[in-house]
Amino acid sequence: MDKLKILDRIFNPKTVAVVGDKLLNNNYMWLQGVKTFQGKVYSVNIDPKEAVGIEALGIKNYPSILDIPEPVDYAFVSIPREVIPTFLRDCAKKKVGGVALFTSGYGETGSPEGRRLQEELMKLVPELGVTLIGPNCVGVFNPKIGLGNGPELYHGTGGPVGFISQSGRNLLDFAGLAYQHGIKISKGISYGNAYFYDSPDFLEYLAKDEETRIIGIYIEGIKDGRRLFKLLQETTPKKPIVIWKGGQTEAGARATSSHTGSLAESSKVWQTVIRQSGAIEADGIEELVDITKLLLCLPQPRGYRIGIISMNGGQCVAMADTFSRVGLEVPLLTEKSYQQLSEIFKAVGSSYKNPIDMGLPWYLLQAFKPALEILGCEERIDTVVVEIPALFIKMAQDIYPDFANLIYGTIFDFEKTVGKPLLVMLPPSFHEEAEREVRERFLQGNIPTFSNYSRAAKALKKVVDYYLH
Amino acid sequence: MDKLKILDRIFNPKTVAVVGDKLLNNNYMWLQGVKTFQGKVYSVNIDPKEAVGIEALGIKNYPSILDIPEPVDYAFVSIPREVIPTFLRDCAKKKVGGVALFTSGYGETGSPEGRRLQEELMKLVPELGVTLIGPNCVGVFNPKIGLGNGPELYHGTGGPVGFISQSGRNLLDFAGLAYQHGIKISKGISYGNAYFYDSPDFLEYLAKDEETRIIGIYIEGIKDGRRLFKLLQETTPKKPIVIWKGGQTEAGARATSSHTGSLAESSKVWQTVIRQSGAIEADGIEELVDITKLLLCLPQPRGYRIGIISMNGGQCVAMADTFSRVGLEVPLLTEKSYQQLSEIFKAVGSSYKNPIDMGLPWYLLQAFKPALEILGCEERIDTVVVEIPALFIKMAQDIYPDFANLIYGTIFDFEKTVGKPLLVMLPPSFHEEAEREVRERFLQGNIPTFSNYSRAAKALKKVVDYYLH
Numbered sequence: 001m002d003k004l005k006i007l008d009r010i011f012n013p014k015t016v017a018v019v020g021d022k023l024l025n026n027n028y029m030w031l032q033g034v035k036t037f038q039g040k041v042y043s044v045n046i047d048p049k050e051a052v053g054i055e056a057l058g059i060k061n062y063p064s065i066l067d068i069p070e071p072v073d074y075a076f077v078s079i080p081r082e083v084i085p086t087f088l089r090d091c092a093k094k095k096v097g098g099v100a101l102f103t104s105g106y107g108e109t110g111s112p113e114g115r116r117l118q119e120e121l122m123k124l125v126p127e128l129g130v131t132l133i134g135p136n137c138v139g140v141f142n143p144k145i146g147l148g149n150g151p152e153l154y155h156g157t158g159g160p161v162g163f164i165s166q167s168g169r170n171l172l173d174f175a176g177l178a179y180q181h182g183i184k185i186s187k188g189i190s191y192g193n194a195y196f197y198d199s200p201d202f203l204e205y206l207a208k209d210e211e212t213r214i215i216g217i218y219i220e221g222i223k224d225g226r227r228l229f230k231l232l233q234e235t236t237p238k239k240p241i242v243i244w245k246g247g248q249t250e251a252g253a254r255a256t257s258s259h260t261g262s263l264a265e266s267s268k269v270w271q272t273v274i275r276q277s278g279a280i281e282a283d284g285i286e287e288l289v290d291i292t293k294l295l296l297c298l299p300q301p302r303g304y305r306i307g308i309i310s311m312n313g314g315q316c317v318a319m320a321d322t323f324s325r326v327g328l329e330v331p332l333l334t335e336k337s338y339q340q341l342s343e344i345f346k347a348v349g350s351s352y353k354n355p356i357d358m359g360l361p362w363y364l365l366q367a368f369k370p371a372l373e374i375l376g377c378e379e380r381i382d383t384v385v386v387e388i389p390a391l392f393i394k395m396a397q398d399i400y401p402d403f404a405n406l407i408y409g410t411i412f413d414f415e416k417t418v419g420k421p422l423l424v425m426l427p428p429s430f431h432e433e434a435e436r437e438v439r440e441r442f443l444q445g446n447i448p449t450f451s452n453y454s455r456a457a458k459a460l461k462k463v464v465d466y467y468l469h
Numbered sequence: 470m471d472k473l474k475i476l477d478r479i480f481n482p483k484t485v486a487v488v489g490d491k492l493l494n495n496n497y498m499w500l501q502g503v504k505t506f507q508g509k510v511y512s513v514n515i516d517p518k519e520a521v522g523i524e525a526l527g528i529k530n531y532p533s534i535l536d537i538p539e540p541v542d543y544a545f546v547s548i549p550r551e552v553i554p555t556f557l558r559d560c561a562k563k564k565v566g567g568v569a570l571f572t573s574g575y576g577e578t579g580s581p582e583g584r585r586l587q588e589e590l591m592k593l594v595p596e597l598g599v600t601l602i603g604p605n606c607v608g609v610f611n612p613k614i615g616l617g618n619g620p621e622l623y624h625g626t627g628g629p630v631g632f633i634s635q636s637g638r639n640l641l642d643f644a645g646l647a648y649q650h651g652i653k654i655s656k657g658i659s660y661g662n663a664y665f666y667d668s669p670d671f672l673e674y675l676a677k678d679e680e681t682r683i684i685g686i687y688i689e690g691i692k693d694g695r696r697l698f699k700l701l702q703e704t705t706p707k708k709p710i711v712i713w714k715g716g717q718t719e720a721g722a723r724a725t726s727s728h729t730g731s732l733a734e735s736s737k738v739w740q741t742v743i744r745q746s747g748a749i750e751a752d753g754i755e756e757l758v759d760i761t762k763l764l765l766c767l768p769q770p771r772g773y774r775i776g777i778i779s780m781n782g783g784q785c786v787a788m789a790d791t792f793s794r795v796g797l798e799v800p801l802l803t804e805k806s807y808q809q810l811s812e813i814f815k816a817v818g819s820s821y822k823n824p825i826d827m828g829l830p831w832y833l834l835q836a837f838k839p840a841l842e843i844l845g846c847e848e849r850i851d852t853v854v855v856e857i858p859a860l861f862i863k864m865a866q867d868i869y870p871d872f873a874n875l876i877y878g879t880i881f882d883f884e885k886t887v888g889k890p891l892l893v894m895l896p897p898s899f900h901e902e903a904e905r906e907v908r909e910r911f912l913q914g915n916i917p918t919f920s921n922y923s924r925a926a927k928a929l930k931k932v933v934d935y936y937l938h
Binding site: 027108109110152166167168169170173176177179180218220246247248249250251252254255256258259260283284285286312313314315316317318319320321322323324325329330331351353354355357391399427428429430431432436452453454 | 496577578579621635636637638639642645646648649687689715716717718719720721723724725727728729752753754755781782783784785786787788789790791792793794798799800820822823824826860864868896897898899900901905921922923
């Protein structure tokens, strides 16, 4: 059977076994993570004391995987290293679809014992023909069918973003942070030490997966770099791929070595590979989220030229500087636009060269919609950036109830009718509640928001680069 | 009378007049901002209808500032440009201590009318001998005496950070964002177009102000650059100064021109001035907060070498890369430290080269305190960075109630006994509530927290540069 079919069974299991989950260590964290799974969940735990706690959760426990009275598609395993070989022999007998091994302490420790156990595993697994992800990983996340690897993640609804992560924490963090911005996961995988299944295997799967439109990757090391490069090259024209490579500095490489046993490669080689393959490079978990958000929400930008509308002169300065510095342009507009803008901004105190400073006074708010329309038609502008403080919208709601709806409605309409990319800046605010509320409201209209100008500018530059090169 | 004495009266007024505040435009925003002022507040509004609303707030309103039955130390003014000359003549008669003029629409508009009014003001104010801050500014913030310029800011408690801002919004935002991280303001000022009082005047004042230990500045343009440079040079050895210069790009300079009428200067000249004066350059409001936070909380770092303790391998990689990239070092430790660490980390799954990956298992938590102590004594480490997810602490509280206290206690003790700088990373989290709670708890022990590694690294690098150069 080919790897894609095997992965298909693991990503879409009907029966899941959680092996070795414990109260003592983690309050049955792994069982909590699959309690919403729409298929069947079994527990395997040899300790009769733990079995009592597990059955109290409403989950049937067996002392051996062989005792489970039906086929097992996917097993998530957290048992001591010493008993892994015995367990894997049981898996082979049981014809388990795939095993994700959380257990760590192999080659990545650098210890003789760790290396010995790694060699044993490398020999045993192919002999038995067991499908093994990891070790040192948290396995599969498929929220649509309620299959998770942490009690804190969402379930019951999936999305268009596939995520391949060598680190378990980065998978969990990406899924959670992205969800805050309305981005949901189709399939996620943490693959740890990658002894048998490596990033290209998962990339090949997600490249063909119909639910996946965008792919995010966190990678520490790679065995077959050529295969990864080829797959990236083939996939990026159809599905944008965002890659964060961990361990690009000497200290970082030291950390990947002890984390997943990944060897250092030259950071320049990596950057070249990523760029030449057409993928987008990210420098951390937050940039992964930022870029994915823009890829998902924005219509395709045609160029680097930004038109800025702001409620405040100080923010105009900050945004103009920040967007210019990363290589985007904040150009002057055409005479035609200036004539139209001068009709709108007859009142004193506003400036409309670009950035367009609306000025705070409320009576200028009627100018917002026409100003946005002018930027929508402006041939010199490729992407529109609107700055509006979350607290301003909240306070306005109390004084002029229609005001917030005017803002949201105008922006949502722009997206629909003009088809030009639009980002909303909710500038850094100490009113966290207001920011969250307003961000969620914009999300309902598929409008990406940012509170850090620098992050917005860097992510937008990379996304325009992707579409234009 | 010299400028310092004049400013002293304005920064510490006993009587304040708010002139021209309105329900229609802003729901008496300015009066709301001074409702907690510990001295006396009067309103001046010529409109009898507005007077009714103002008196309903419990504030005495007069149609003219001349009617106020006692001396006025500070007047905040938001009235139409056309009546400003008449009003200023009244102020001269009344011997008002100082006027902050919110009204805008002068030279910064670029219009003939704006320039004409500017010239009129430039002639009239020196003639009358009135002290005028602005125009186009929000004036003084002195939270200790309850004198503010927005209803959303804190009152009744001051701190050691003075803030000079050409933009009003940046003053409000800095004050609010800094407060989230336990940083309070001694005196803040927004000075707008700076026709009469410019940044050097305020800097000279804050340099001598006993309440002020650290000074932040947001500046768009400067008339007397030599005076600013000289003052910076004199002050930075005694009080650290953090400067954000707005308008360093072409588009940014276009925005400062229409915001406060500030002319463009070469960004290279500015950077040289800032560095040679011993000040610290910041690139935005968030970096202003980050750097100020470190200056305020950390003991003086002796060098660039960072020791990292983390709960997770993926975070070790990200931090090692991020801190290395900005020019900090994540070095190997001495043999002595490795011997001690090997005693602690007998369990498998942890790595302690630096970064020190504690591993997630709970039983390793007893190793946290001794590992921290080893880094405290390690001669090759200048600053310690501890990464611990906020949610992890929160969850631990439920399972092992003493655990969170162990973490907090150990970190607070380190600060007190070792005297080496320590930063806590609360990595980017989708559990905003947990993050806020844990951040506030660390603040009680004066420990700075960051959720973005890149921001932490950049700010720390700049702070070490400041102390070492």
